[in-house]
Amino acid sequence: MDITFFLNRGMDAPLYLQLYQYFKENIHKGRIQKGMKLPSKRHLASQLSISQTTVERAYEQLAAEGYIVSKPRSGWFADYEESDFPDIPTACTGSIHPEPIENKQLIDFYYGNVDSARFPFSSWRKCMVNVLDRFGPELFHPGHVLGELELRTLITEHLYHSRSVRCLPEQVIIGAGNPVLMQILCKMFAPGSSIGFEDPGYPRTRKIFELNSMKVLPIPVDKEGIYIEKLQEDQPSLVYVTPSHQFPLGTVMSMNRRTQLLKWAAENESYIIEDDYEGEFRYSSLPVPSLQGQDLHNSVIYMGTFSKSLLPSLRISYMILPKPLIEKGREITSLYKQTVSCHSQLTLTEFIKCGEWQRHTNKMRKLYQRKRGILLEAIQSELGRNVKIRGENSGLHLMLDVYSAYLEKELIEKAEEHGVNIYPASPFYQTQPPASTIFLGFTGISEELIREGIGKLRAAWGL
Structure with missing residues (x-):
């Protein structure tokens, strides 16, 4: 060729x-x-x-x-x-989960990307080779159904120091992305079980619960977190929350609300699913300890991923079960065997042990903080009082409430006409979606294009 x-x-x-x-x-x-x-x-x-x-x-x-x-x-x-790699249409209000639009002529503010050009491929490759040399033919055999013990042990040690998570390696399950782990989790509960779900919240996760015959109950959130009063009224068996960086609003659950939530779960014998999907990326304040670390009643199921700190395509995530669910979790997981190859898990283990993962995460945190600053500066300069920014203190995206005559779909269409892809907020809401709110991701786009793209949005919307 x-x-x-x-x-x-x-x-x-x-x-x-x-x-x-x-x-x-x-x-x-x-x-x-x-x-x-x-x-x-x-x-x-x-x-x-x-x-x-x-x-x-x-x-x-x-x-x-x-x-x-x-x-x-x-x-x-x-x-x-x-x-x-299907043909991806322009994002619109009716889509369940907006995807990045493949058009190289457009400036794309997709919120699910990372800066993959900065990934240390040579270091990762060296770790892969070291694993091949060290384990050889052993890699041909199926690994432990829960995941490689050495990786699970490293995860427990890291989470204890960084997120105050307290667990043992036998509580950890490795899976090929959070959707796979969510599938396993759903099988641990009876069909028709009710789950309280943040509104707004991540639509793909919500859809997984619905497809597994769970009754999804929208629970509103405010600046402190999920409404405890609504949980007390609906009494779900589980509740799904993103307390460290509420998706998509970007707020951090207050300590008072965390205490109330844990108390509610203990009193009602319900489980909390704590999705800490972007735990490594905070910019304006010290990290808040996890709900799992505050839990005294084995009520919290903790979930995390390496997709944001490494590459989404590596598909390595983890779930930490409370002790009462360990036996059931092992039973269900054994049906799936292990969805992540031994080679990938052991390569990640080597990558963590030699310090490359922490160095890369630190570097990306600084890079994303710089990109975030450029985006905020450009928005202030170009859009000013015509927009309201939400969720800018952590994570890899922010939301814009746009004050103009255009609604969400029109804002997106006008932006595309001027060479910019932006994404709708409405799919994240089960009730009362906003009329003119859009998403801007900043991690997978260059600093120069961030400035250019915001300038194009001002022209597109006539602000």
Whole structure:
């Protein structure tokens, strides 16, 4: 396979990133089909007059995101399912869960991205090789159904120091992303069980509960967190909360509300699902201890992920069960076996032990804080009093209430006409969605494009 591609050596973007974008775009457009062999590193380096290291970094990025796979002694091949990369329409009010829009001509403020160009691929690759050398043929065997013990132990140690979570390795279940762990969790409770769900809240998680025949009860939230009075009225068997950074509002649950919630759960023998999905990224205040760390009655199911601090495509998350659910959790998990490969788990273990994960997380926290500052400055400069910002003190996105004559759908359409993708807030609400509120993610977009994009929004909305 020969390719004709112009590498712009005058651009700020690294050559490997330009090459990665070329292959990714052609895979999405169907020009590189599943099973097609890519040029060898040596051949492509010679053809484009670049180093083999440049080609290798581009291929490793594509492999990490699930686009290609390396076959021993054969080379690199496109390896994806068409259903993984559907044509994605412009986000609108009626969608259940807005997805990033694949259009390279648009400035995309998608809130689910990370800055993957900063991922330390060479360090990750070194850890992968070390694991292969250390374990060899052992990696061919299925791993422990709960996950590799060494990784589960490291997770318990990290969470104790960083989030005040108290648990043992046997309470930890590793899974290929939170949706898989949510599926396992749903099977631990009887069909028709009621669950209180923050309103607004994450629509994909809500849909998983609904598909598992759970009765989802919308529970409103305010600046302190979920309404305890509504929980007392509805009496659900479970309640799902995001207390460290409420999704999508960005508020932090107050200590008083946390105490009330834990007391309610203990008195009613209900369980709290604490989703700490962005626990590493706070910018304006000290971290608040987890609900799990304050729980004295085994009422909290704690969930976390490496998707935000590493790469979403690695698909490594974890769930910590309270002691009364351990036996049931092990029984259900054994039916799924282990959804994350031993090699990936042990590579992450090595990555954590050598300090690379903490270094990378610290670096990304500083980078995202800088991008956040640029975004806030641009909004203040370009949009001023025409918008209200919400949720800017933590996490990887913020919300904008836009004061204009346009409604949500019109705001999105006008933005696209001016070359900017933004996303609706309404899918996150079960009741009373806002009329003109949009989402802006800032982690997967360059600092220059952040400024340019906000300027385009001012022009698009006539502010």
